[in-house]
Amino acid sequence: MITLKVNGKKVSADVDPATPLLWVLRETLGLTGTKYGCGMAQCGACTVHLDGEAIRSCVKRVVDAEGKNITTIEGLSNDLSHPLQQAWIELDVPQCGYCQSGQLMSAAALLAESDNPTDNEIDEGMAGNICRCGTYSRIRQAIHRAAAIKTGGGRG
């Protein structure tokens, strides 16, 4: 039995300790917002936070996440109030939407590090996340917008 702290709640899962965290989140805990895209840390669709750091849950053994604070897209906010969620809605970033949980979690880690990231910092911080629909220019704009909302720019 493995005990995890997910989105502030303690949960336990009776799984093989070597199972990737992704599948425990999705299938054991029912948190399907975190997506499978490649299984080898190439696309970022499975990005979650482990003690605030953005990691690829498809290659992280669940046992290695024990005792750490795990945040998934479902824990970003419970009311769409996170500045990134506001900005994503305002600029209609998603198309198919499948990669966007991962994009948002990577962006959230980036924003936590830098209040006002430059285009270069955004490109660097977000290069691990693929969007096949090609929403990249909106992701860039939305991160800038979220930075403005976060630092008191309010809703526009």
Next chain:
Amino acid sequence: MNATEMKRRDFLKTGAAVGGGLLLSMYLPELAHAASMAGPSVPNAGGAFSPNAFIRIAVDDSVTIIVNKSEMGQGVYTSLPMLVAEELEADWSRIRVESAPVDAAYNHPSFGIQMTGGSTSTASEWERLRKMGAAGRMMLIAAAAKKWNVEPQSLHAEKSFVIHAASGRRSSFGSLADLAATLTPPTNILLKDPKDFKLIGKSTRRLDTPGKVNGSAQFGLDIHVPGMMTAVILRPPVFGGKVVSVNADRAKAVAGVKDVLVVPTGVAVIANGFWPAKLGRDRLDVTWDDGPNATLSTVGMREQFAKLAKTPGLVARKLGDPAKALAAAAKTIVAEYEVPYLAHAMMEPLNCVVDLRSDRCEIWTGTQFQTVDRMAAAATAGLKPEQVEIHTTLLGGGFGRRANPASDFVVEAVQVAKAAKVPVKVVWTREDDIRGGWYRPMWYDRMAGGVDAAGNPIAWTHTIVGQSIMQGTMFEPFGIKNGIDDSSVEGAADLLYGIPNLQVDLHTPRNGVPVQWWRSVGHSHNGFAVEAFFDELAHAGGKDPYELRHALLAKQPRMRAVLDLVAQKANWGKPLPPGHGRGIATHFSFDSYVAQVAEVSVDKKGTLRVHRMVCAVDCGRVINPDSVKAQMEGCINFGLTAALKDEITLDRGRVQQRNFHDYPMLRINEAPEIEVHIVPSTENPTGVGEPGVPPVAPAVANAVFAATGKRVRRLPIRLSN
């Protein structure tokens, strides 16, 4: 107001919704012509819920639009409800969306099956869904007229209320729904004058975004049904291979693996989750019979295609006397263009949930091809089509792959469910997706062109070599005429430039690689060959590539306007730093006109960078401008991945790529600045989801030439070669 007379054969079906309210659907029998391809229509039982409807108005005032198109990112869950709500005069802030079940009422008005593709959703529903909304409004007004004993003409609808302006009386749609459901539907449907549109033409935020930013949006892979097992399938390493023997001992030893089953497509490992199923598959020991495709190689195919390209094929279009004109030309050039097989690589790998019972089959999947999938699933399960129910989830990308002519991923899942005797979710890994075939075909094009002494093109020949997508599918009868698959020559045979002597011909070699439509289909390769070669011909004649296009589009005012706009917005002709170049391309596809300018740089090491893409589009009347922009942005990045990155190659029958490390996607640090300009139009809406793709590769290739003097004739672009 315009009065659109409904044909007598058209009729409206109404009924009460469960829990009270008005159900309204319109069935246009003359449009649903392919009855044999579609399941029978489910009649609306009075008083009972019927899924055969586009609008549901409940007594709680909610207005639900049932959308018959699959949402795969293109925005149909917003743009199509906008069409209904505009005419219904519904309060947009309270609109809900549901995906339609499979029913003939939801068939594509032109194609006669329920499907999403060909960039046709808006164009094909433009009239029908507005009529649906208008009919609903008229019935609600009629109900209020009856209730208040006033003339319908004295009433109007606004924000989900019917209002009697003279007396100030108001009644909400919900409060009128039960009465409206008892009324006879109108025979004369009045549509708004476009100048009165309140929603259509205004950028409207997508209704599906909130669910896509908090993790609640449900894709096929997110579906769970009680008692469900997960299946991962080991498919043959060579297309068409067969299982000879299986040793499943090690697979069955994995905790959580319940069964290992030989199915028609390979060996299925059934487990209580994805991870044990995948681990079990890794431990299978299977002996295969590789079959007839064991020696396939793309190197060999390329040689075969190149030889064929030098011989005349079946003529798809001929104008004047191109051979004579080439012989008489002041200058002629010949060039060969080629593009590889490409995988769709949607972010959500294929998956399908099947709950198969003795008398029914329930399927949950993200599909673009409901009617075809239902027929195929029924045949596989030994059921009638109406015993098969398909729940269309959100699609994590489609790009054509989820409209499979053989319903491959659905049929396979039904086969697994049949063998496993429990509800199953079949999950494809990324490797399964990249190696699973159904690719955009590989193409080889040989072009020849001639210019007169003044540098004006007088001759153009284009020999196309590649597999047919339609061949062997149910679409062959209308997709292939006189041996020519229209999708092989689209974007080439319908060249818009005025060149007096022209020939386009086609060779259709067969081989064992399964091929399929891939975002923009034939245009995806013909756009590249045609527009890059046009650039060569312009330079051969000493002409500016923009000026020559402008001159030869004299009879194509819409394309010319798009071309002029993009040239102006991209500062065509203005100086750029050394090592930088601009390239221009146009392309007509899915009835839309698109022109793009790429601005690139190539450094001394040969590193190519695309800095900026400027795009102009004329897609007729625009429903949701921001959505059109988003689609153009997406098309451009999709086209750039194909131009710069990818190829599927085969050696000894085996696909050599497997995941994003060797089949890479464009990433944000490589994505250019994109500018989209929409040409205002009052013409009927045309395609948006695909037409932005074809001009991308040639615009970039032409820009590389401008920057370096080096011609790019093969994709993906490899400047170091």
